[in-house]
Amino acid sequence: MTTATATKGLEGIIAGDTQICSVEQGALIYRGYEIHDLAQHATFEEVAHVLLVGHKPDAKELQFFKDELIANRALPTQVVDFLHAAGPMLREGTAVPMDVLRTAVSILGNMDKESQSNSAEANLRKAKRLTAKIPTIIGHMQTIIDGKELVAPNTGGDAKLSHAANLLYLMSGKKPSTEFAHVVDVSLILYAEHDYNASTFASRVISATLSDMHGAVTGAIAALKGPLHGGANEAAMEMLREIRADIGPANDPAKIEAWMHKAFADKRKLMGFGHRVYKNGDHRAPILHGLGRKIAEGRGPEFVRLFELGEKVEKIMLDEKQIHPNVDFPCGMTYFVMDIPVPQYTPIFVASRITGWCAHIMEQHANNRLIRPIANYTGPKLKKWNG
Ligand SMILES: CC(C)(COP(=O)(O)OP(=O)(O)OC[C@H]1O[C@@H](n2cnc3c(N)ncnc32)[C@H](O)[C@@H]1OP(=O)(O)O)[C@@H](O)C(=O)NCCC(=O)NCCS
Incomplete structure (x- = not known):
């Protein structure tokens, strides 16, 4: 018997601390930077560095970070094979792109040499690999839906293109205009982080059991899919x-x-x-x-x-x-x-929020305690099985 009171949907409950983001009616802040400031002056890659590494990059750090993302864009053959196998499921409608993206991320975990390590260094490397590869999953999936050849399957795109521009290129095979690339870039900045929203909280609950980053992200994708959240x-x-x-x-x-x-x-x-x-x-x-x-x-x-x-x-x-x-x-x-296919809108949200999720998974692993609330029992009174 507990005396604690339940709040439906945990509304207004502070479920933990974070240094990553503040969501308030007055301002939305990522590690001290306000969202209008970031949308106007930063790029998605810079924001991703702020969230994942923890600070605003200088020119050298930014170049290194961008190079790492570009080098990790291509997908393993097994994931490409899975995307081809998922084509009929997507066409028949037993799966939607968010489901296929979720499974592809899970397969990436099965293939990642560091998948079972929760060290800060391994987690950061995995976070960068996931951030780099998710646009390629989305792009290849879309070309398979459209019955077209994959765009740049060996490299995961064009090394000269930004993260946002490359995402559009991988999906359509066309290099986007500066304006389209900029608007997608800003949308990725806006979507990157939002403190204890449902999918991020799901990722923290999973990581708090000391489960791995790919598992936590797989769960977060499932949570984001719902129409009350990212869907x-x-x-x-x-x-x-x-x-x-x-x-x-x-x-x-x-x-x-x-x-x-x-x-x-x-x-x-x-x-x-x-x-x-x-x-x-x-x-x-x-x-x-x-x-x-x-x-x-x-x-x-x-x-x-x-x-x-x-x-x-x-x-x-x-x-x-x-x-x-x-x-x-x-x-x-x-x-x-911008002619982006509607079923890819939430996967694009994933291409951005992956940075926030991974930042939270790292923060959870760095200062962990199992997340295990209690329920207010409203079921039947005690009764005997035989009588
Ligand atoms: C986001 C959302 C889940 C928040 O839910 P919540 O905090 O539980 O909000 P509440 O259900 O307490 O809403 C308060 C009132 O506003 C109404 N309301 C809230 N969002 C509404 C919406 N999108 N359309 C119609 N009515 C809405 C509720 O029905 C409720 O009315 P009631 O008091 O007469 O029952 C909810 O607003 C929603 O379902 N929105 C649509 C989905 C969406 O856009 N999600 C993305 C969120 S970023």
């Missing part, structure tokens, strides 16, 4: 597609309002809205919205119409429910106007 960027775009199919090609305000009021009456959760911590708006959402809208404007009226629809939906949510969009809502629209 919301795909779900938000699917919802906008559904609204478009229901209301037709024009953004008729009366039809949008009618669609929203039906959703409210059905008590439907609108994807890409709301947040456990940010009740007055997500710092990341306006940054990505602005960048995505600019791309839409460059591409033409059909793309701008998508953003206008999203903006109308946002206004109705705010006016009538006082609920703000989270980063996944503009992310869905932004990736869509």
